Amino acid sequence: MRMLMLKPLSWVLPLVLLAPTAPAVAAGTAPAATSWTLPGVGDVGASVESADGRLRLRVSSGGTEALSVADLGLVTSTTDLSKDLTLRSQNHRTLRTAYRMTTGKQRERTVLQEESRLTFSNPSGAQLALVVRVSDDGVAFRYELPGAATVQRETGGFELAPDATSWLQPYNPQHENEHAEATAATAPTGEFGHPALFRRGSTYTLLAESGLDGRYSGGRLTHTQGSGRYDVRLADAAVASTGVTSWRTMIVGDLATVTGSTLVDDLAEPARFTGTSWVQPGLSSWSWLAENSSPRDFERQKDYVDAAARNNLSYVLVDEGWSPVWLPELTRYARARGVEVLIWFHWTNLQTQAQRDEWLPKLVAWGVKGVKVDFMESDSQARYQWYDAILADTAKHRLMINFHGSTVPHGLARTWPHLMTMEGVRGEENGLNATRNTILPFTRNVIGSMDYTPTRFATASNPKPQTTNAHELALPVVYESGWTHIVSTPEELASQPEGERFLRQLPTAWDETRLLSGTPGVETVIARRDGARWFAGGIRSGTGGTVTVPLTFLGGTGRWLVEIVTENQGALSRSSAVRRAADRLDLLVADRGGFVLQACPYSPGLTTCDKPHREPPRTSVLVDVSADEVATGGTVELQGVFVARTGGSVRDLALAPELPAGWSVVAGKPVRKSLLREGESVSGRWTVKLNPAGVRGDVELVVAGTYTAPDGRRIHSADAARVFAEPLPPKGSTYVSDQPWTDETNGYGRPQQRDRSHGGDNEPATLSIAGKTFGKGVGSHAPSSLTTWLGGACSRFFAEVGVDDGTTTGEGSVTFVVLGDGRQLAGTPVIRAGETAHLLDVDVTGVKRLTLATTDGGNGKNSDHADWGTASLTCAP
Template identity: 45%
Template structure:
């Protein structure tokens, strides 16, 4: 019996070995062609798949097992190779990113970044190489392409985002100045056309804001193209050909995702961006400003006397900046920049000195065409620094083409070297720029207060779209524009907090503020840098109530669209008892209410049609009667 048993055992072992040899490679091959990346079990999960037959890549995102982004194509095409198909997998490399950084402005100053990163390497049959880098954090997923040198110019991407057709969508029609209004659709019913890449969707996996980060002159800005009837949103570049010189890392295609509070509070696009390149940042000081354009227009910009009067008002209010807009160097007092003695003929040094004596810094408007060459920048920027100007508002770039992005790359280190704060208008949107260049205080890229066609619904959508990705120069406070803005006075006051901007430019006239002393005194209290941000209540297009903390005080800003209502807002700013002071619309103008509430209680506010409120909350103690200082 012994010999047959040994023979049987040997035969069994041989059969098992053969089975393992034939099945093991199949299991390994299947695993190699599907990869998952996530920061934790509760965080969004990216799944990257390589189709064996076509060699094409796709990426999908889920959260808690629910759909965020359906499988969507990934790929890039250069003049040397089509890197969207016929790919074969080479290898995978993982790493963890854990870092801290501090900003000068934004939703919170101290940031902690924790991400898991996977780098997947592929090659075509001809040997062309593509690395796909995917990052995942608690509030987002992002990917970028990395190409070796000699890959050739980029001719386009096949990248797209596929949403469930019935997903709710809030989209802004694409404009070069990024000033389109956000309108609600579903993913499939949005009209055929081009949309801003800051598109918000709601699926069963929560809310997702599409975005971009680390955009520089090495590449081209992106927009989304859509065909009605589908849930597909394809990436289209501003340039038909992106010039490359050496290795290339494209911008991040980012998906900020989670519940609405998570998306609103997210700093994901900043977290993806490179660290600060500004060196010493001690001179960078965010603040509120009296902006004179809507208050006085071009005539005020051409008048030294008018500007001194605005400086006087800013000093009286304790506002740290006054912004002089267009007109001050266009034949002002019979001089312009074509005059060889223009630097000595200007009254700007006199205004700067006048303002400095009163504790007010001057910010000046400049057209981009006057700074578009190295020679012009060498003439302007040192002169402004010598005069003592604190910052520049640069206007009318109106492009996200590679050539314009290279101009940004040039002027950013130059303005930092000359200690000039920057406010970009007619511009791209932040896309991580404020982490890399913290002297960039704010950017327009929004249908702001100047627009006469804004709706209350648009105003309630901005905290969940444009303002998620960085500071937004909406210029609130234009109380004098009654009939030209869609909201109430209390809502207008609330915008100063609902919208974050490192330079919060108040757009009203001194007379309009003095006619509304409650709003004026509230603006005196509002800072422009925040230690924390929380969403108290919100639904895009309907309501947005944000709380932002500065030190031991929380500032509240609420905006609503639609009929009058009794709003009840949860006071989720921490335990204990709070003194809450709100500014609301009354029958004869603005009114103020004070109440003591516990953390978690609800603030009841009577909101007028398309109204809102502003407020301050501070820890209550016996005898405390106001949070104002």
């Protein structure tokens, strides 16, 4: 959205919608042809016309029609509201709004929209309101019904000039196909995802959706080759609508207008909460793409933390494979280095309210700041209802969130300010493609933050001929993402010192964004401002050459220090010059190359725009406890020692316990120290109590020192002592899946599943062995282990075990083992896929810890989906 100079509210006069092509008619009489010109904004205009009771919306830019939408309307389960429509009423209002984003191409947004509402009825008396909003960067419409209804389909079709150039992405639920260039008519028959880009002359049109949540269903575009028409198909055959659809959004104008548009956010609902100081965009180190196995490696993750600390990256993202055994320790290590931790989840592990209630408080207790949730891969209403639920829950726990394997943005980042980014793109993890890179700034990234996972530098052992190092360095500027996950290894980053230096300075949320030049599929040059500093990046897809960069975006008449990073035979190098806004740069880039620059106001003697970066002092906390096991109502003595080791003094230190929920300090107070110099230490001692509602199992009693580092940051340095808090024993007849687990490991992918199979999303969720299904039990993948506390209160364990029917190959083979307090109580021979369930009926009298384990059957773990059907306990009442 371009910034507008708005006139006072008294300037707004009542507007009458005109019908220039036909006289007014009595209500209830359908005219042969009537049109209504709607109030426009700037160069953008719109009109609605009715011909024989069918509606069409026309959209213009600069006085020329950009597209129209024919056959507007809905079909519900009870009526057809797409034909024989008669105007019943019309009204208009001017909307002026201002809001602030935590992420995005422009933090502060000022919006002017002209809204027209035309209400129609069909011969049966059913009513449909067509609501149209016109802004200076496009037009949007939605349908509103008098009440709830089951929507079966939308009938409106977007009609583009047949010869308009198109850049379309064949639809799939994860939105990860490549864009293909064609024309509106010659594009193949099929389904295409939002957003869809078209160009006729110098006017571009981007089709998108906005205001889409669990009250409606996601849409895609359908097309028949030879036609310029694109219809909407909903993901669900029947949508339980509250009576309001999502916004069909048409961004129109020149390429700069489309690229800079905020229309999708402008149409979305306002923020659900204020007080966003805990929401922090930033760069993140991410190891999975370069080293798939590294998220399972605690020591290797520490290397990524160290690289993040060295390079001023705010976060480290620990992807699939992390273990709850060591993740709290990694989080403490990272936070002491000034780095926060984000962790990956398969969405099915946060699918239910119970799962979220279990995991989210635990993450907060560990010090995790956000989650990446993956593999949703659906545009259905049910999936959007899940998005609504997890957004509300993570906001409640002050956890930021990234949706990966997801739909595309629909304005949710305005409604939920802690939503930092979404994938919905064929990103760098799908391979390098310079042509793709120069299309995405004008398509997917227009509508919201894009989790592309860019910037892997080439080395001698990892050459990347598809792009260059300068091209890769430019991507975090060319692309906007509240969290930007850098995929270079620590060693690859260190191989390019000027790349590291530039990344240390780079923000990920912006005050202003401008397209400097570009052609989809060929070249993109974008400038973004953060405060007084400008950053710009440029990329090309084909043959190298000179890229001209006008510096007019700097503005004013003063001088600017401009620092430029380019590339020579793979090595990034930096140069600088003092320039004015009237100047231009002519930069030579390589084939599929790029460049970046940083600019700041110049004053005599200034040699760099860099803000100083200083790593926090090296500190440590030592923790000791008086006992390693505690029962309900019991206490332990907790001691903590904070040591300032190297790297400078710490100020305003507060040393205190951070206890699990339901624990309390019954003696001792925080220790405070205004100044602690290198080599000095301070200690504290506390008595802590396990209350009846306290967290149990293997818990960590943390002592943390929070202090102010020399650069002004508040740093959290902590360590913990492990204590086993005896859980309350089970009572009566119960199921293992209903009990807390004190320990759990799994052989592949997601953790073990309660009352559902471990298989993939396309496999049946019901536990099933040789055709016999189980409503209760545990789904695992060998080798696996889970432990639950019996406390000597139970006498019998029963289960029917076998390989889950979701295993489609003959490879599945598993053995099952039951252990009590580490001693084997029962076991099975190797059980293979398709074999009937084996019965386990085990005496567990006196057992405190019950462990259920599986092995891979001796032929590897492929397809070893193991089910503990029923898995029940008989315990004292």
